[in-house]
Amino acid sequence: MEFTLLWAALTGVAFAWAGTKLWSERLPDHPTDRIIGAAAAGLAVGRLVAMMTQVINPLLHPLDILLVRGGVHSGAATVGAVVAYLWASKWTIEFLDATAPAALFGLAGWHAGCLWRGACLGTASDLPWARAEPGSLISRHPVELYAAVGLATAAWLVSRMPWRLLTRAGAALGLAGIIRLLTEPLRPSLTGGPVGWYIAAIAVGGLAIWLGPRLASQRITAPT
């Protein structure tokens, strides 16, 4: 990760923090600590996995874990952040619902962080709002801003959803997957992007929405 990408990450955390202020209803105590802690844990896990896939031994290059120069594995980072958040919340899954809008808003901030990085543009476009890279004559979709607007809208929609176990968290995960999937064809890419991860997010989000109310009803009817 370059330092400009670090700016994008910090923008994302700042947006997530702003989200906890915007949607403070039913939030656990000290949600900011947990969000920042989970983000840091996710980055560390994502960095370790990226190092191992690049055949770099973290034990021989411990500073390279902190001086993140070689990228972060986003899938591993996401899983690491969610697990760390659940662990910090003593595995109370309701907290995922409570912070889902703030997390989506933070993701929107991460995408909007392209403004700091100068990395908002995607494939070529003739639309009136398309912009060109400095020194280029090719105008392009501001694809990362599309994603940012989509995710911020999704954050607002999720904040309006009814409180049912895992419904908000599932909807947030599914919507994030859908928005990334829809914008992926507009990103310049050599590999087509991590489409499998987006489809997995949509599937897991759908499963959570289906499973949540059933888990909740079992909790109510289970003998004590």
Place this chain on the structure above:
Amino acid sequence: MLKRSIVLMVILTACGGAIAAGPDDLGGREDLPEISSEEFEAHLAGIDRPTVVNVWASWCLPCRAEAPLLNTASSQYGDEIEFIGVDVQDNQKGAKKFLAEFGLDFDHFFDRNREIPNFYGGIGTPITFFFGPNGELVNTHNGILDERTLALNIDELLSLSS
């Protein structure tokens, strides 16, 4: 305590796997040809299509991260764009080991004194220079390449040659 020991063992085993995976076989490669900045400039001037020049070194950890991307790009666009590697401030053994490990299947030059990146104004390692046909410098990317940056610059280069 037992749980923590198991987690620690899993992490150490995974990290150890990262050491063991490095190949010792240099693939019978010859030494990389040494080249000066003037010779390199003349070489680029003779190429009538866009060129991506990646400056790397075997000791450079971010270079390891971007090597698979360059491999993908050269296999996809190798017919339209020339890919060249420049190994700087390195030794031949390390260079050959790096190439054997990542299989970067395009031309590479050896630049012990870092003349070429200094000549074109790049900073640090890795650096990627994007040249139009006949060696006209279009863009310089200092630092690690991500997929978007590489794909976007390739798109820009292709528009120059079309």
